[in-house]
Amino acid sequence: MAKVTFIQPDGTPRECVNFEGMTLMQLGVANLVEGIDALCGGMMQCATCHCWIDPAWIEITGRAGEDERAMLESIEGVEIRPESRLTCQIQLGEELDGLVVRVPPEQPGV
Ligand code: FES
Numbered sequence: 001m002a003k004v005t006f007i008q009p010d011g012t013p014r015e016c017v018n019f020e021g022m023t024l025m026q027l028g029v030a031n032l033v034e035g036i037d038a039l040c041g042g043m044m045q046c047a048t049c050h051c052w053i054d055p056a057w058i059e060i061t062g063r064a065g066e067d068e069r070a071m072l073e074s075i076e077g078v079e080i081r082p083e084s085r086l087t088c089q090i091q092l093g094e095e096l097d098g099l100v101v102r103v104p105p106e107q108p109g110v
Helices: 024-030 055-061 066-074
Strands: 003-007 013-017 050-053 084-086 100-102
Touching: 003 024, 013 024, 050 055, 055 100, 066 084
Parallel strands: 003 100
Antiparallel strands: 003 013, 050 084, 050 100
């Protein structure tokens, strides 16, 4: 089990607790976190699940891999930071208990 805090675009935090096997995107969608649109359903085709991982956590979540980074860079309107990740690509586990992520004010094409 992992408790995750999403900082929504207006600055409001939302604490969510996962079920076994969820991705970070699924947790955000299930809890109606503002700004996690996830239009492609986790297929790494839309980047509307983009978040900035709190810098204190980026070494634990890991950074975006080559394909994920390429996806982020290919879509206009994504403010890419070193801690940018597609939340559909992050599997939640106990090691991420306490994770904090920030949802950007805008997602591409939304
Ligand atoms: S849900 Fe579309 S890229 Fe993550």
